[in-house]
Each structure stands twice: as C-alpha cells, then as structure tokens.
Amino acid sequence: MKENEQRLLDAIADMKEDEALALAKAMLDGGENPLRVLELCRNAMETVGKRFQDGEYFLPELILAGEMLENIGLMAKPLIQKGGAAAAKKHGRVLIGTVHGDLHDIGKNIVTFMLDINGYEVKDIGIDVPVERFLEEIRAFQPSVVGLSGFLTLAFESMKETIEAIARAGMRDKMKIMIGGGQVDETVCKYTGADAFGNNAMAAVTLCRGWIEA
Amino acid sequence: MGADDKNLIGQRLQRVLDAVALKRPDRVPVAFHTMLWYAKYGGISYREVMYDYDKAAALGRRAILELDPDIYSPPQQFTTLGRVLEAARFKQLQWPGHGVGDNQPYQYLDREYMKPEEYDDYLFDPTGFWLTTYMPRVLGAAEGLESLPALPGYFYMRLVMGTRAFAHPKVVQAFANLRAAGEVANGLVAALNEFTREMDGRGYVLGQGAVSIAPFDLVGDYLRGARGILTDLYRRPGKVLAACEKAIPFILKAAISTCKASSSRFVFIPTHWAPDSFMSVDKFRTFWWPSFRKVLMGLIEADLVPVPLWEADCTSRLETIADVPPGKAVYWFERTDLARAQSVLKGITCLRGNLSPSLLNTGTPEQVDAAVRGLIENIGRDGGFILDGAFGIPDEAPVENVRAMFKAARKYGG
Numbered sequence: 329m330k331e332n333e334q335r336l337l338d339a340i341a342d343m344k345e346d347e348a349l350a351l352a353k354a355m356l357d358g359g360e361n362p363l364r365v366l367e368l369c370r371n372a373m374e375t376v377g378k379r380f381q382d383g384e385y386f387l388p389e390l391i392l393a394g395e396m397l398e399n400i401g402l403m404a405k406p407l408i409q410k411g412g413a414a415a416a417k418k419h420g421r422v423l424i425g426t427v428h429g430d431l432h433d434i435g436k437n438i439v440t441f442m443l444d445i446n447g448y449e450v451k452d453i454g455i456d457v458p459v460e461r462f463l464e465e466i467r468a469f470q471p472s473v474v475g476l477s478g479f480l481t482l483a484f485e486s487m488k489e490t491i492e493a494i495a496r497a498g499m500r501d502k503m504k505i506m507i508g509g510g511q512v513d514e515t516v517c518k519y520t521g522a523d524a525f526g527n528n529a530m531a532a533v534t535l536c537r538g539w540i541e542a
Numbered sequence: 543m544g545a546d547d548k549n550l551i552g553q554r555l556q557r558v559l560d561a562v563a564l565k566r567p568d569r570v571p572v573a574f575h576t577m578l579w580y581a582k583y584g585g586i587s588y589r590e591v592m593y594d595y596d597k598a599a600a601l602g603r604r605a606i607l608e609l610d611p612d613i614y615s616p617p618q619q620f621t622t623l624g625r626v627l628e629a630a631r632f633k634q635l636q637w638p639g640h641g642v643g644d645n646q647p648y649q650y651l652d653r654e655y656m657k658p659e660e661y662d663d664y665l666f667d668p669t670g671f672w673l674t675t676y677m678p679r680v681l682g683a684a685e686g687l688e689s690l691p692a693l694p695g696y697f698y699m700r701l702v703m704g705t706r707a708f709a710h711p712k713v714v715q716a717f718a719n720l721r722a723a724g725e726v727a728n729g730l731v732a733a734l735n736e737f738t739r740e741m742d743g744r745g746y747v748l749g750q751g752a753v754s755i756a757p758f759d760l761v762g763d764y765l766r767g768a769r770g771i772l773t774d775l776y777r778r779p780g781k782v783l784a785a786c787e788k789a790i791p792f793i794l795k796a797a798i799s800t801c802k803a804s805s806s807r808f809v810f811i812p813t814h815w816a817p818d819s820f821m822s823v824d825k826f827r828t829f830w831w832p833s834f835r836k837v838l839m840g841l842i843e844a845d846l847v848p849v850p851l852w853e854a855d856c857t858s859r860l861e862t863i864a865d866v867p868p869g870k871a872v873y874w875f876e877r878t879d880l881a882r883a884q885s886v887l888k889g890i891t892c893l894r895g896n897l898s899p900s901l902l903n904t905g906t907p908e909q910v911d912a913a914v915r916g917l918i919e920n921i922g923r924d925g926g927f928i929l930d931g932a933f934g935i936p937d938e939a940p941v942e943n944v945r946a947m948f949k950a951a952r953k954y955g956g
Contacts, residue, residue, distance in 0.1 A: 343776050386821045388772040395773060427636040431636070431649045435767055474639060479897045510854060510877075519937075521763035527855075528819055 333368055340372035340396050341379070343389055352400045360402035369489055373445045380442070381530050387434070418447045420540040425453040425466055425514050427486035432479035435509055435529075439475060442529040448536055459486075459493045466499055472540050475532060476522070478509040487520040489510035495521070504539045506532060555611045562847055562892045563869045564926040570918055570955035572948060573894065577620045578647055583941055587647050588640035589755035591617075592624035595733045598682035602737065606746060609948040613749040613808075613928065614741060618713030623648070629726040630676060631682025631719075634764070652946035655679055656765035658774070661781040664765070664913045667692075667786055676765075678716070683723045686716030691715050742805050750849065751804030754797035754841070755894060757786035757833035775821070775829060788834035794840040795935050808847050808872070811837075817854035823862070831862050842870045849874055849894070851933065860886040876932045880921050880938035886908055894928040897947060899936040923955065 329337075332355060339348035357363055378391040379385040422443050426436050440452045441517050453465050466474065474494070476487045487507050494500050507522040508531070517525040523539075526532050553568070557804035560567035568748035580601040581591040591598050595618070602617035627637055627648075634655070637648035656664065656676065664671045670692065689712045696704035707713060718887070734864035738748050761782060774782050797809050816830055834850075841848045851874040852859070852895055863873070864886055883893055901913055914929065921927045929951050935944055 345776065384822070386819065388775045388821055388825065391769055391772045392776050429646050431641075431642075431651075434652075434839070480647060480649075481903055481938055485899065485938065486901055511899050513898060513900050515898070515904055519900070519904040 333364075336365070336368050337372045338373070340369060340393060341375040343392055345392060345396055348396050349399060353403060353493050356403055356407060362407040365400065365404050369400055369444070373475050374398060374528045375444045377442060386450045387438065390438055392443055404451065405467035419449070420472040420536070421449045421451070421469060421474045422475060422536060423451050423453065423462075423469050423471035424477065425457040425462065426455040426477045426479075427467075427483050428456055428510075430478045430480050430483045431455050432477070432509070436475075439477065439508060439532045440534050443536060446487070446533050446536075448540075462490050463493060463497050463499075466494065471501075472478060472503060473504045474503050474537050476505065476507045476520075478507070479511070481511050482510060483511070484516050487516070487522065491521045504535070506525055506535050508532060543930045552745075554745050557612055558690065558928070560929050561925055562872055564889060564892060567925065568956070570889060570923055570951065571612035571928045572951035572955065573613040573928050573930040574606060574609055574691075574875070574935075574948075575613075575615040575749060575930060577934070578937040579939060579944070580605065580617055580621060580737050581645075582938060583944075587638070588647060588937070589624070589936045590644075591621055592638055592648070593622070593623050595730070599737050603740070604791070606620070606741060607744075609745065609944065610952075611948065613747045614835050615749045615810075615934070616734055616741070618730055618737055618738045619750070619753070622733070626727050626730055629683065629723040631723075632680065633682060634680050648919060650763070651748055652763070652768050654770050656768040656770075658766075658770065658778065658781075659726060661785055662777065665781070665784050668788055671909065679817045680764075681720075681723075683719035685717055685719075686710075686712035686714075689713050693867055703758075708785075735839060735896045738805060748804060748806035748808070750808045750810035751801035751806035751846075752797045754793060754809050754837065754848075756811065756813050756830065756850075757789040757817070757837065758830045760789050761785045762809060762815050771815070772821075775825060781846075783833075785831070790833055791835050793837055794844075797841060798844045798846065802844075807845065808849050811850040813850050813852055816852055816856055816859060818856060818858045819854070823858050826859055827862055833863065838866055838871060842867065845870060852876060852878060853933070857882055864890050866891060870894045872928065874928075874930065880917065880927075884921060888926070892926045892928060894930050896930065896932040898932050899939070902939040902943050902947070903936050905943060907942050911950040911953075912945045912947040914947055915954045918951075918954045929955070 332351060336348060336351040336355065339351055352365055373393060376385060376389060380390060424433060424436055424440055436452065438448050443450045451465065451469050453461065477488055477522060478487060491505055504523045506526060507517060507520060508525050508526045512525045513523065524535050526535060557567040557569065557571045568804050578591060580598055581588045583605055584597065584601040586597065593806065598617040598621050606614050624637060627635060634651055635648050635650060636642045638644045638646060642649060657747055663675065674687050674690050678687050689705065691707050691711045693704065741748065765773060801809050816826065838848045847870065849872040853876045855877040856875065857878050860883055868890050871891045872890040872894050873887060875896050879892055880896055897917065901909060906915050917929060
C-alpha cells in the first residue's frame with residue numbers, strides 16, 4: 329500500500345475527519361482511481377467496525393465514520409467510469425425496519441451500518457413500517473434475515489403482529505427473524521415469535537453470520 | 543381524615559426518607575410512575591387520557607388508591623399534556639391526534655434544532671438565543687419573537703423608544719399566543735395542584751416536584767439532535783463542553799424554583815445520553831458527567847433529592863457516577879442490573895427500579911410476584927431501595943400484572 333493510501337486509511341479509522349477529506353480530495357485530484365479510494369474507505373470502515381466490536385468505538389465514531397464515507401463518496405462517484413461499479417456484496421440479504429407505531433431509528437441505523445460493513449446486502453425500509461409494507465418488501469427483496477427494530481414497549485405488539493403476518497403469508501420458514509431495541513429481551517423474543525434478539529449491533533452481525541454462513 | 547390516615551402520611555414519607563438516607567425502613571417502599579397506562583387501566587384511548595383532565599385525574603386517583611404506592615407521579619405531569627401541546631403548537635413532539643394515532647404514545651422528534659454555527663449565539667447570550675431563535679423554532683405560539691431586537695443595546699431615551707419593539711405586529715401576536723398557551727398551562731397546573739393536595743392529604747408522597755435534565759442531554763436532544771451532538775464530540779468538542787457548562791445555572795434555577803413551589807423534595811431527571819453503548823467511558827467522563835454532577839450537587843445543596851433515571855444499561859458508568867455524597871440522591875436504573883449497581887453504590891445512593899417492561903407487559907401475575915420477591919431478596923430490605931418498574935409502569939401493562947406488582951411489594955417488602 330502506498331504511503332498516502334495508508335494515511336487515508338488511518339485518518340478515517342482514527343477519526344481525523346479534516347485530514348481524511350483533504351487526503352481523499354488530493355488523491356482524486358491527482359488522478360487516483362476513484363474505485364481505489366472507495367476501496368480504501370471500505371477497508372477503513374472495517375477497522376472502525378472492529379474497534380466498535382472491541383468496545384473502543386461507540387456511536388460518535390460510527391456516525392462520524394459514516395459521514396466521512398458519505399462525503400468522500402460524493403467526491404469520488406462523479407469520477408467513476410461507467411461499468412466500474414463496486415464489487416457485489418459477498419453475503420446474504422438482510423431486510424431491516426422499525427415496526428409500526430415506533431419512530432426511533434438510531435439503533436436500526438447502527439445495525440444497518442454494521443451489517444453493511446460486514447458484507448451483507450442490507451435494505452433499510454425506515455421507521456413506523458406497517459405490517460403490509462414489511463410483507464411487500466420481503467416479497468420483493470427476498471431476504472434471508474429480517475430485522476425488526478423498536479425502542480418503545482408498544483413495539484412488542486407490533487413485532488408480534490409483523491411476525492404473525494409473515495407466517496400467515498407463508499413466508500416464515502424462508503427466513504430468520506431477529507429483533508432488537510431498548511426494551512427487547514429473551515421474554516419479548518419468545519412473546520413475538522422471533523428466532524433471536526440482540527442488544528447491540530454486533531449481536532446482529534453475529535446472528536447473521538450464524539444463520540447465513542452456516 | 544381519620545387517625546389512621548394521619549398515621550399513614552407519616553409512615554409513607556418516613557419509609558421513603560429512610561430508604562433515601564440508606565436506613566432500614568419499616569418495609570421496602572414502592573413507587574407508582576407511568577405515562578399513559580391510565581388509558582389501559584380505564585379502557586379509554588391515549589388521546590382521551592391526554593386531553594381530558596377530569597377523566598385522567600379520576601383514573602389517577604383510582605389507581606393510586608387501589609395500588610397504594612408510597613410514592614406516586616400524578617397524571618398531570620406526563621399524561622394530560624394534549625391541550626397545552628396544542629395551545630403552544632409544540633413542534634418537537636408528535637402526540638395522539640397530532641402525527642400519531644389515537645392509541646400511540648407521544649414521541650419526540652429528533653432533529654437539529656440548533657445549527658452548529660449557533661453554538662456561539664447560545665454561548666454569548668442564552669436568554670436572547672432562547673427568546674428570539676429557539677422558542678420560535680420549537681413553539682408555534684412563539685413565532686414572531688424573531689422580530690425582537692437585541693435589547694441590551696438600548697439605554698436611556700433609546701430604551702424608552704425601544705419599547706416600540708413590543709408594538710411590532712408579529713411580536714404582539716406572539717405574546718398574545720404565548721399568553722393563551724400560558725393560560726392553558728395554568729389550567730393544567732391548577733389541576734395538578736388540586737390532585738397533589740388531595741394525595742398529600744391521603745399521605746402519598748409526590749414522586750417529583752420538578753423534572754430536570756442533564757446539561758449534555760439538553761444540548762444533545764433539544765438543541766443539536768443525535769447526529770449533531772455525536773459528531774460535535776469530534777468536530778467541536780470545546781463548544782459542547784462550553785454549552786453544557788453554560789446551561790447549568792439555568793437548569794438549576796428552573797428545577798429549584800419549580801420544586802420548592804411543590805410539596806415534594808424530589809427532582810426527577812430522566813437521562814438520555816449516559817448509557818454504556820452510546821460513548822466510551824472516557825468520553826462519558828469528559829463530556830457527560832462533569833456538568834451533570836454540578837447539577838446534582840446544586841440540587842443537593844438546595845436541600846432537594848435528585849432522582850436521575852439512568853436509562854438503558856449504565857453498568858460501565860457506575861464507578862464514575864458513584865462520586866456523590868452519601869444518602870442524598872436516588873439512582874433509578876432502567877436496565878442496569880441492580881445487584882451490580884449495588885455492589886458499587888452501596889452506602890452511596892438509594893437505588894430504584896427495575897421490573898422489566900417485558901415481564902410487566904407479557905408475563906403472568908405469578909411471574910411478576912416472583913420477580914418482585916427476587917428483587918427485594920437480592921437488593922435487600924436494609925434501606926437504599928425503592929421498588930419500581932424499569933421505567934415505571936409501561937403503557938401497555940395488563941392491569942392484573944400491575945396489581946400483582948404492588949401486592950407483592952407489600953407481601954415481601956417487610
């Protein structure tokens with residue numbers, strides 16, 4: 329790896345935003361292949377994800393890293409030649425959304441981010457998602473795993489309803505369902521009929537690994 | 543009032559004060575706190591219970607008399623907010639009939655309510671920023687106050703002539719709207735006072751005379767929004783710290799004056815950005831805790847009892863937050879394991895909590911009974927413990943489970 333490439337990787341991983349953006353800009357201005365720059369960003373994200381997993385990084389770092397990636401992406405994407413699209417994701421598909429009645433999204437966004445940098449193709453269908461919309465999205469996207477997110481206690485019922493509707497639609501055995509959010513625990517998991525629950529974003533990654541790559 | 547009632551008044555208060563002072567009470571006190579569970583209890587909609595003071599008060603009275611807690615939260619603090627929210631045209635919340643359905647709880651809208659470049663405006667003149675920028679932004683009723691000038695620039699005859707700012711049509715309209723909203727708020731406070739006077743008379747201890755906030759949470763939730771505050775920790779850490787520091791005297795003045803006007807010494811402080819999973823212990827110690835500790839100390843010095851509700855799991859924070867004088871605060875934990883909390887905080891703060899909402903919502907009365915027994919046996923009857931839900935009674939909890947909780951508290955608490 330070239331010296332400036334390593335510096336870009338380190339700057340992103342070490343949360344030096346100004347330096348990272350300046351380095352990326354200089355590399356792109358100097359004619360560096362934009363796909364290479366984005367690949368470096370992805371590598372840096374893996375380091376960020378690892379530090380998150382190790383308990384060194386938390387929400388501020390994930391969000392800042394996400395914004396750095398977004399800004400570098402904005403600089404790089406117009407320079408990408410046609411046909412040079414980024415490599416396809418290696419692993420399976422995960423559909424994720426916050427269940428109906430609940431407007432919270434921080435936890436869901438972090439799970440989406442962590443699954444994404446761990447190589448899953450994630451479709452995030454937003455907050456306050458009605459049961460019917462989950463069914464439509466599942467039919468269209470054909471995920472291996474569905475993640476239901478919710479912060480409020482009302483989400484227990486919404487998760488249960490969503491999972492029951494998936495079962496009624498005859499799709500329950502085609503996927504694993506995981507739930508997560510502030511109040512979710514083993515009791516809620518049983519109550520809703522989910523396959524598993526998680527209390528943090530790494531739990532979601534671990535669950536998907538167990539289910540998809542087994 | 544009979545002699546028994548008078549006796550009970552002293553008993554419940556003494557029980558609670560003993561628990562706070564880490565002395566063994568006659569039995570473990572139990573608290574009743576909820577937001578919208580009254581609707582479930584009374585078989586009416588969230589919307590109805592948020593708008594109808596009389597119905598809410600009747601349900602609150604019935605619930606308290608039936609459940610017989612030692613400490614209670616009145617329905618006028620977190621429930622009957624509909625009319626005031628509407629009169630103020632509050633923009634930071636969605637509530638039944640306003641953005642969410644009639645049977646959905648009110649929810650905060652996480653947005654950027656202060657731009658990053660406005661930190662300096664806040665730091666230079668918090669009152670001016672509040673009056674002419676922040677209030678019009680979050681209260682529809684305050685729209686128009688942007689037209690007020692920078693008043694400290696007016697003096698002598700200029701000050702006299704400066705009164706014309708208050709004749710500006712937009713300002714006139716804003717003050718008229720705010721007055722109307724304030725009168726609705728006064729109506730709610732009158733209902734609150736009537737309710738708490740009655741409960742004081744019956745010997746129930748008002749759980750909070752005021753609601754306060756951690757400086758970091760004020761800046762994070764109500765000014766910058768989640769994305770803003772979290773990235774500010776890297777982009778403008780000095781501004782975050784300065785804004786937290788600046789907010790302290792304002793937070794203290796509001797909480798102390800409100801609480802002193804009530805019959806309670808307890809100040810309820812739901813915390814938002816403290817949990818383990820939100821930031822590293824280092825960042826917590828740098829950005830979150832120091833200004834909050836000053837708020838806690840300011841309340842304690844004013845002879846009030848802060849009751850922070852440590853939301854989510856705060857296990858990694860326990861050693862840090864143990865730095866308060868003994869017997870002066872109640873730490874209410876939502877998901878932190880109470881036995882773990884006690885291992886660090888024993889002899890320092892009274893603990894409160896924390897029957898899980900999953901149990902209260904989906905368990906059976908027998909399971910609730912067993913969980914109450916387990917908590918009391920684990921955390922102990924020797925003082926320093928108030929039994930409650932993790933975040934009070936969840937809105938959806940079946941009534942029989944709530945009854946089981948209070949019954950078990952009396953059965954095992956002695």
